[in-house]
Amino acid sequence: MSPFWKRRPINRKPQLQGSSPRGKDNRKWRPQPKLQIELLEDRTLLSVIPTFNATTGLLTVNLTAAGDATTITENSSNEIHLTNVVSPNDFSGVISIDVEGNGAGSQAVTFGNTITLGGSLTAGSGIGQITFDPSAGIVATGAVILQASDTESGLLATGSAQILVTSATIQGSSVDLSASSSLTANQTNTIQASGVSISGIDAKSDATITIGGSSQITSKSGDLTIAATSTVQATAIAVASQSGATGVDADSATNIIESSALANVSGSSSLSAFGKLSVTATNDPTLTTTADGSGSGASAAGGSVAVATLTGNTQAYIDSTVTASANEIDITAESTRTLNTTAKSTAGGATQNDQSPQTTTDGNANTSGSPVQVAGAIAVASISGSTQAYVDASGLVSATQAININSLSSTDATTVADGTTTAAGNSSVGVGVAVAVNVGNVNSQSYIDGADLKAAAINIQAGEPVASPTNLFSAQATSGAGDSSKVTVAGALAVNVVGNDNEATIQGVDTFTGNPNVSANADNTTTDTAEAQPGAIDNGGNTGVGASIAVNVPSNTATASVPDGVQLTGANELTLGATSNDSTTTTASAGASGKNAVGGAIAITVQTNTTTAQLGTLAGTQDLGGALQVTATHTGTNTTTADGTAVGGNVGIGAAIALNIANDTTTATTMRSVTAGGAVSFTATASAASGASATAGSMGADSTQTSSSGQ
Numbered sequence: 001m002s003p004f005w006k007r008r009p010i011n012r013k014p015q016l017q018g019s020s021p022r023g024k025d026n027r028k029w030r031p032q033p034k035l036q037i038e039l040l041e042d043r044t045l046l047s048v049i050p051t052f053n054a055t056t057g058l059l060t061v062n063l064t065a066a067g068d069a070t071t072i073t074e075n076s077s078n079e080i081h082l083t084n085v086v087s088p089n090d091f092s093g094v095i096s097i098d099v100e101g102n103g104a105g106s107q108a109v110t111f112g113n114t115i116t117l118g119g120s121l122t123a124g125s126g127i128g129q130i131t132f133d134p135s136a137g138i139v140a141t142g143a144v145i146l147q148a149s150d151t152e153s154g155l156l157a158t159g160s161a162q163i164l165v166t167s168a169t170i171q172g173s174s175v176d177l178s179a180s181s182s183l184t185a186n187q188t189n190t191i192q193a194s195g196v197s198i199s200g201i202d203a204k205s206d207a208t209i210t211i212g213g214s215s216q217i218t219s220k221s222g223d224l225t226i227a228a229t230s231t232v233q234a235t236a237i238a239v240a241s242q243s244g245a246t247g248v249d250a251d252s253a254t255n256i257i258e259s260s261a262l263a264n265v266s267g268s269s270s271l272s273a274f275g276k277l278s279v280t281a282t283n284d285p286t287l288t289t290t291a292d293g294s295g296s297g298a299s300a301a302g303g304s305v306a307v308a309t310l311t312g313n314t315q316a317y318i319d320s321t322v323t324a325s326a327n328e329i330d331i332t333a334e335s336t337r338t339l340n341t342t343a344k345s346t347a348g349g350a351t352q353n354d355q356s357p358q359t360t361t362d363g364n365a366n367t368s369g370s371p372v373q374v375a376g377a378i379a380v381a382s383i384s385g386s387t388q389a390y391v392d393a394s395g396l397v398s399a400t401q402a403i404n405i406n407s408l409s410s411t412d413a414t415t416v417a418d419g420t421t422t423a424a425g426n427s428s429v430g431v432g433v434a435v436a437v438n439v440g441n442v443n444s445q446s447y448i449d450g451a452d453l454k455a456a457a458i459n460i461q462a463g464e465p466v467a468s469p470t471n472l473f474s475a476q477a478t479s480g481a482g483d484s485s486k487v488t489v490a491g492a493l494a495v496n497v498v499g500n501d502n503e504a505t506i507q508g509v510d511t512f513t514g515n516p517n518v519s520a521n522a523d524n525t526t527t528d529t530a531e532a533q534p535g536a537i538d539n540g541g542n543t544g545v546g547a548s549i550a551v552n553v554p555s556n557t558a559t560a561s562v563p564d565g566v567q568l569t570g571a572n573e574l575t576l577g578a579t580s581n582d583s584t585t586t587t588a589s590a591g592a593s594g595k596n597a598v599g600g601a602i603a604i605t606v607q608t609n610t611t612t613a614q615l616g617t618l619a620g621t622q623d624l625g626g627a628l629q630v631t632a633t634h635t636g637t638n639t640t641t642a643d644g645t646a647v648g649g650n651v652g653i654g655a656a657i658a659l660n661i662a663n664d665t666t667t668a669t670t671m672r673s674v675t676a677g678g679a680v681s682f683t684a685t686a687s688a689a690s691g692a693s694a695t696a697g698s699m700g701a702d703s704t705q706t707s708s709s710g711q
Helices: none
Strands: 048-053 058-063 069-074 080-082 096-100 108-111 114-117 121-124 129-132 137-140 144-153 158-166 169-172 175-188 191-193 196-212 216-219 224-239 249-265 270-273 276-292 303-311 314-320 323-326 328-344 377-393 396-399 402-418 434-449 452-454 457-463 471-479 490-507 510-513 517-534 547-562 574-589 601-615 621-624 628-643 656-670 673-676 680-695
Touching (some): 058 069, 069 096, 096 114, 129 144, 169 175, 216 224, 249 328, 270 276, 276 314, 276 323, 303 328, 328 396, 402 490, 434 517, 517 601, 574 656
Parallel strands (some): 096 121, 108 129, 114 137, 137 169, 144 175, 158 196, 169 216, 175 224, 196 249, 249 303, 249 314, 270 323, 303 377, 314 377, 323 396, 328 402, 377 434, 396 452, 402 457, 452 510, 471 517, 490 547, 517 574, 547 601, 574 628, 601 656
Antiparallel strands (some): 048 058, 144 158, 175 196, 191 196, 224 249, 249 276, 276 303, 402 434, 434 471, 457 490, 547 574, 574 601, 628 656
């Protein structure tokens, strides 16, 4: 046998069909199969399903899959034509149309030209967007109901419901246009890595109805309703694990929501209703944000951080050269905001946060130039948004009865930082410092501007909804104990900084037809609270460590006015009324002193309440056919308390300081000459109780001890 390196290669040929390995081969080789590739045409799975009842003339169109869209038109044979449907897609004898979605997402209906129906048209139930191409429309003998809706859920969800009408015609016995966006986001401990619990939401909800161009919308025998509604329920909860390190945050909950509602009519559009015309925008977000280390056991450690941010506007208005006529007209924007933000420290507390309290609070964790450097519990809420209802149209807006323009806003924001889970211990234990910060900037505006209005009465109002008649802004911080050597300044810091303005104004050069009574009324009812205190940690008399500092800076405004240079023509009676009822409470109770910490209690209130009913300057004379009544009324309480006596026996050395600065202004006046056909009255009434109280602890202040610049 030859060595393997000398062996000849084996030549393996394909075997011939019917041949013998030893026989002579005179036959052809068997052909080998070939792979063939055929390109297929693009095909779309059609899931828009029409059903036509020839007896009743009802055409039902069902959108059954996510992304379904159809365009509805009427062809030259008066047939209703649908796109993206299984054949047939042309229907004759249609009297009514019902288009339904199933909420699968991104479903849309477009009206491509004008369709005429002897019955009604309904489109909605899960359809996110309804659009009218220019010059398209619906002319129906029965009702026209268009209801765009979107229901979404998830961490990063975006809910969007839209009705977009551009130079279109909509006519029915009654017309109902509504867009509703509903968002739900619920997350608990979405990420757990290295013992850190994190929950985060960043979501958006938007409901929009825009009518523009040269659109014409007519309700022949009923009401005309245009309503956009955004609703949000967002809950972010982070619960600390049963073990951790004091040098990192143990649990962090973040809740970021933008919620907006818009209903507007613009361009040269025309609205006509036999009954009532309503243009409304409603915004109802609720945020619950919790970082909880309190129930995770004795081995749990690290900071607890809860941050909630709410933005978004609510607007209902008519502008440009729009004309409108109805029996009664209501333009209403309404916001009801609710935020509950809570952080509870772990048993081990914190020696360092992932980012400084000063950064987390956007610069609000500051104590007389000494920012808090570390905290066991940080709770922050930030609220901003505008609520507006107005008529800024030069076209005639006419109502047989009243024109009502209402901007209603209510906010309930409660922020709590609780460090009491962090108990006294050795040097390995972090701090139970608690920082609660509430920052709000909200306003409600209702006005007319350069409008041509005809009605028996014109009422402009800015205030709170009937169902939620009070604004509440509250920051509460309660300190724990922990390693007192690591606490240098504040053990509990509560900061409440809020601007809340409600304004009802008559702007521009406004012309009134029909000799209406005109009123502008603004109301502001608000409670502002900042409370910092030590927690009672155990039965041995231990309390939270460090000074308790409460800072409350509210600014509340109620304004009913005719601004400078604005001439009212054709008004009968004019009533301007501004009312405010504001309560401010600031409380600080002393904590225990530590190795480097000065105890004591500091409560600071800087409050501004402005209540104004006023006619501004005018070069000429304001003429009124009837009476003039201008009234401003303020009622309020302002209490600032610093208590230097600690909860337990280890009373901290430190001063008790209560500072109360109250700026209350109540004004009813005119800056112009007025000629009235009835009685003229100006009334300004203010009733407020204000006080500051400081009670020193038994050890008083230590004149030799100064706090360090760090925390």
